[in-house]
Amino acid sequence: MHIPDSFIPIWQGAIYWIIVLVFITLALKWAKDEMNEEKLPLVAVLAAGIFALQSFNLPVSMGTSGHLVGGALAAIILGSPFAAVFILAMVLIVQGVLFGDGGITVMGANIINMGVIGGFVGFYTFKGLMGMTKSMPLSVFFAAWLACLIPALAASLELYLAGTFPLVEGMIAMGIYYAIIGVIEGIVTVGAIYLITTARPDLVDTGAKTATGA
């Protein structure tokens, strides 16, 4: 769901940039407070993994393909929505500047959608569901699914404001496509979190212990 430069006027892109700079500042503060020698490799490896997974488009029928976005993955595994803002911002900068995947003036909007909205929706959906269901895979899957769908609807709204998409038709098409792509997001996120927690249970702060323990 990388928006290209041609889809949003420069002045609107500038507004998203200003908004996202607030979140990036908070994400840098998160990194400063929370990073330690142990978590550092996880953050960097996640960035590399999310970059690679984002290049892997899987067909989802209807002449459309989709790939993992990774906001829920980063936020859940590092225990903060700002982890998603931090990692997705860096990944999107590399993608936009080097590979033309997502525009430059619209990068603020892309970071808001995938990093900020994806991270916050993913993190708080996971926390809420984990409290209710106590099921890690179920909570992760649904959180990741929503963290794919809601950013897509946000992008659709931004593109309506930009005059690029009509409101209803855009929302319906984006909603249908990303509801299906979200299943990929869910499955890959569950798998990745399972692998990382198995390899390094000490690094992960998912609240799973308190939920299953006493």
Place this chain on the structure above:
Amino acid sequence: MDNKTFIIIGIIVALLIGVVAVFMASGDPDGLESTALVVQGQKELTGGTPENAEIHEETEGRFSYSSPMPDYSLGEQMGPLGGIIAIVLGTILAFFVVLGLTYGIRATRPAK
């Protein structure tokens, strides 16, 4: 698993995913591009994407930028090898940008 092993295995897994993606990834438009084709009347909502479908891009008053490796490729003549080089570079760069930035931020923290 210690930090070093975790990093090495993590990077290898990421690189493998990226390299496999060069050969296996679907060339169909993503959800956003599909939606653009639908609202521009070039594609049915639930139908396949026609071969000649092309997204109309507004250029008037819009920023335009030419990236060094557009579409994760080094151009037609380089083929899949160019794709692999692009993905490997991007994956490693993503790793080092985040690692470097995180180290940089930590360095600004007052010593305890």
